[in-house]
Structures are given as C-alpha cells and as structure tokens.
Amino acid sequence: MNSKRVCNIIISLALLILLTGSVSADVIQAGSSIDATLTSVTTHLDAKIMGDDPDSPVVLNYDISATGTTRPDGTTVPMSGSAVAYVRAHISGSQKGSGPNNGELTYSDITKASGLITSFQKSIAYRGGSFLV
Numbered sequence: 001m002n003s004k005r006v007c008n009i010i011i012s013l014a015l016l017i018l019l020t021g022s023v024s025a026d027v028i029q030a031g032s033s034i035d036a037t038l039t040s041v042t043t044h045l046d047a048k049i050m051g052d053d054p055d056s057p058v059v060l061n062y063d064i065s066a067t068g069t070t071r072p073d074g075t076t077v078p079m080s081g082s083a084v085a086y087v088r089a090h091i092s093g094s095q096k097g098s099g100p101n102n103g104e105l106t107y108s109d110i111t112k113a114s115g116l117i118t119s120f121q122k123s124i125a126y127r128g129g130s131f132l133v
Contacts, residue, residue: 026058026090026128027088028089030086031086041064058126060125061125064122065120067079078118079120084112086110088108089107089126090104090106091107
C-alpha cells in the first residue's frame with residue numbers, strides 16, 4: 001500500500017534591523033513542499049532574528065533533504081512525486097539622513113524535481129548586516 005506524505009514548511013522572517021548608522025528592512029522567505037510516496041524527509045532551520053549588538057548579524061539557514069526508502073533487503077526505492085524548495089529575498093536599506101531608501105535587492109531561487117526522485121537536497125543561507133555590500 002502506498003502512503004502519501006505531504007510536507008509543507010514555510011519560514012517567513014520579516015526583519016527590521018537597527019544597526020549603527022543604518023536602517024534596513026529585509027524580508028527573507030525560505031520553504032519547501034513535498035508531495036510524494038515512500039519518502040523520508042528531514043529539514044533543519046537555524047534562525048537568529050535580532051542580533052545581540054550592531055556587529056551581530058541576523059541569520060537564516062534552511063536545509064531540506066528527501067530520499068526514497070530502503071527495503072529490508074537493502075534495495076532502495078526512489079520516491080515518486082514532486083519536491084520544491086525556494087528562497088525569496090527583498091532587501092532594502094538606507095543610511096540615516098540620506099533619504100528613504102538608497103539600495104534595494106530582490107532575489108528568488110526555486111529548485112524543483114518530479115517523477116522518480118532518488119535524492120532531493122537544498123541548502124539556503126542568509127546573513128545580514130551593515131558590513132555587507
């Protein structure tokens with residue numbers, strides 16, 4: 001009997017960071033969706049939303065790993081279905097006294113697989129801070 005496992009994880013971080021001499025408003029979204037049979041899925045999230053001091057950046061690390069299953073005789077069976085992982089970022093900032101916005105970056109990346117999937121993996125990392133260009 002096939003079992004259907006759906007894993008849908010969406011992590012959204014809306015960050016307002018007050019750093020020495022600058023203000024930035026960053027929105028980072030990372031997530032994944034799996035719709036497959038005979039699947040083993042692991043995810044890991046490490047997020048630091050507010051830095052302890054102006055030199056301590058915000059951090060988002062997100063990992064997903066999905067594989068088929070292994071039978072008792074040791075043979076592997078690929079998962080059957082679809083897997084998606086993504087990251088979206090909108091980063092803007094301004095220097096105090098220089099106007100509402102002096103820089104903006106929009107970024108997105110999506111990874112997809114469908115059919116018979118032996119392995120699906122994605123790692124996403126974001127590190128913010130005033131020292132980045």
